Amino acid sequence: MSSQRMVPHLVRIHHRARVGIAALLLLGCAACTPPPNEPTEKPAEPQATQLRDAMQKPLDDARAAQAAVDADAARQRKAIEDAGG
Structure with a gap:
């Protein structure tokens, strides 16, 4: 047993x-x-560049338009002053 x-x-x-x-x-x-792939030395590009560019473009356009308006106003003032006014 x-x-x-x-x-x-x-x-x-x-x-x-x-x-x-x-x-x-x-x-x-x-x-x-095997060990996982080593990360590259180059840092990753930020993913929000499209959003930032979409917001920045209208601001840049507005600044360029303002600069053109200011230049035209300065030329007009100079023309008025040169005309004796």
Whole structure:
């Protein structure tokens, strides 16, 4: 009868051995995987450039138009002063 009691104990030991070997194999496979690609030295471009450009273009256009209006006004004042007025 003592052999009947030993069998469940051996089955548990055998099962634990299988689980241990499987765990070791998984760890071994994980250790052999190549490292991830190293990041490039070039910093990533900001993703909000389109939004920034879309907001900046009208402001630049307005500044250019204001500069043209100011230049025309200055020419007109000079013409009035030269005409004696």
